Amino acid sequence: MKKCPRCGYENPDNAEFCEKCHYPLFEIRSLSITEVTETKERLKILVFYYLLFASIFYIISILGFSIFPQYMSIINAIATIFLSLAIYESKAKWYYYFVNLSSLGLFLISKQPLVGYVIFSFSGIIISDYMRVIYNIEKDEIFRISFLILTIGYLGGLLFTILYNMIIAGYLVAVIESAKRIMEKGKAKNNLSSSKD
Secondary structure (H helix, E strand, O other): OEEOOOOOOEEOOOOOEOOOOOOEOOOOOOOOHHHHHHHHHHHHHHHHHHHHHHHHHHHHHHHOOOOOHHHHHHHHHHHHHHHHHHHHHHOOHHHHHHHHHHHHHHHHOOOOHHHHHHHHHHHHHHHHOHHHHHHHHHOOHHHHHHHHHHHHHHHHHHHOHHHHHHHHHHHHHHHHHHHHHHHHHHHHHHHHHHHHO
């Protein structure tokens, strides 16, 4: 028999709730502070891995406008997948739509240049705002700088195509800072593991 800790009623062994007062008779496992912290750190590391690869492929994709246009859509699709994964890990779900819209814009540039550039630029401005989400996670001004450079690049690109090259600088900042964060978190994790031993 299971005795209810609240009212003292004797319940059958298989009861999950007290038959008299409905108090739960099963144990609820609580996560320790260490487990919660480790989960948050793991999520942060994944965000930066995905952001790193997304930024690298976006840089290649922008360079591909003139170097290898036939592979541009494929490279942009890979960048989109990595950025979508970063967004998923950051819980910033509504950015998904603009990542896919940006890819559509890039695809349309070869068929309907004006429409393609407008969609690509508008979506790009919204996507660059994602760097503010990363700033909120890490409180690192570098991601704000990346956001500003990307915004100027996407806006300026509407007027002068050459200004799209600024986007490369914006993503390059994200690459450098993401790589730095991954290394820092890797070292912190190793230090945590060695201190437990």
